[in-house]
Amino acid sequence: AQSVSQHNHHVILSEAASLELGCNYSYGGTVNLFWYVQYPGQHLQLLLKYFSGDPLVKGIKGFEAEFIKSKFSFNLRKPSVQWSDTAEYFCAVNVRGKLIFGQGTELSVKP
Amino acid sequence: NAGVTQTPKFQVLKTGQSMTLQCAQDMNHEYMSWYRQDPGMGLRLIHYSVGAGITDQGEVPNGYNVSRSTTEDFPLRLLSAAPSQTSVYFCASSRPTSGGHLNEQFFGPGTRLTVL
Numbered sequence: 001a002q003s004v005s006q007h008n009h010h011v012i013l014s015e016a017a018s019l020e021l022g023c024n025y026s027y028g029g030t031v032n033l034f035w036y037v038q039y040p041g042q043h044l045q046l047l048l049k050y051f052s053g054d055p056l057v058k059g060i061k062g063f064e065a066e067f068i069k070s071k072f073s074f075n076l077r078k079p080s081v082q083w084s085d086t087a088e089y090f091c092a093v094n095v096r097g098k099l100i101f102g103q104g105t106e107l108s109v110k111p
Numbered sequence: 112n113a114g115v116t117q118t119p120k121f122q123v124l125k126t127g128q129s130m131t132l133q134c135a136q137d138m139n140h141e142y143m144s145w146y147r148q149d150p151g152m153g154l155r156l157i158h159y160s161v162g163a164g165i166t167d168q169g170e171v172p173n174g175y176n177v178s179r180s181t182t183e184d185f186p187l188r189l190l191s192a193a194p195s196q197t198s199v200y201f202c203a204s205s206r207p208t209s210g211g212h213l214n215e216q217f218f219g220p221g222t223r224l225t226v227l
Contacts, residue, residue, distance in 0.1 A: 002199040021216070032212045043201065044154075051212055090153055094213040097132070097161065098169060101153040 004093050013081050014110050019062065021076040021105050023091030032094035033074040035065055038104075039087045047089075061085070069096035083111045112137050117202050123193045123225045132187040133221050134202030142205045142213065143185040144169070145177065147198040148221075154201065160185055180206035192226045199223050 007022035025031065035047040048059025055067040065076045074091060086109045091102040118133045127195040136143065139210040144159035146169075154170030174196060176188040185204075189196060200223075 001165045043220050103153045
């Protein structure tokens with residue numbers, strides 16, 4: 001079945017540590033890729049998106065993601081996390097007008 | 112702009128009751144969608160609409176109906192609520208890119224529904 005997989009369900013880091021969250025999808029053909037963030041008690045907000053062009057995409061708050069077509073991956077990275085990055089992160093893939101989400105990764109950053 | 116608004120914020124239903132979750136957007140977005148969020152399962156698409164008068168099913172449409180009579184509104188109806196429909200429901204809207212891709216979706220604040 002077509003799906004979006006996020007490898008880590010819960011990640012715990014100390015402030016200033018580097019972050020990488022994995023995302024793999026199983027769709028062929030053209031896809032649009034997104035990372036959304038949900039801060040505690042809030043609704044989802046867009047971090048970054050990839051449609052075409054440079055596979056390294058920069059988003060808000062120092063986040064970036066790299067699209068590797070051969071690996072069907074779109075991993076999210078941040079060189080140095082802050083306590084305020086504590087949130088749940090969702091990878092999503094647009095397939096023919098439907099946005100399909102991964103299971104989400106909960107990130108806890110210890111001060 | 113108010114963005115995407117949802118009412119109610121919280122709702123408790125008994126099994127078998129019906130209700131409508133309201134969603135409205137004031138950004139003149141053509142695309143609107145409904146998701147449910149359950150722990151460990153991310154967000155799953157229930158129904159979506161690419162414009163007034165046009166709706167289609169998502170990943171988990173059973174037990175839910177939608178209609179899109181105006182660009183602004185996209186209500187979600189539960190005809191006979193079941194405990195399995197206990198969830199947080201999010202409405203979202205977006206406009207297509209010039210290439211026909213699905214653009215950034217703007218999410219509402221959510222409705223937390225409990226079915227007893």
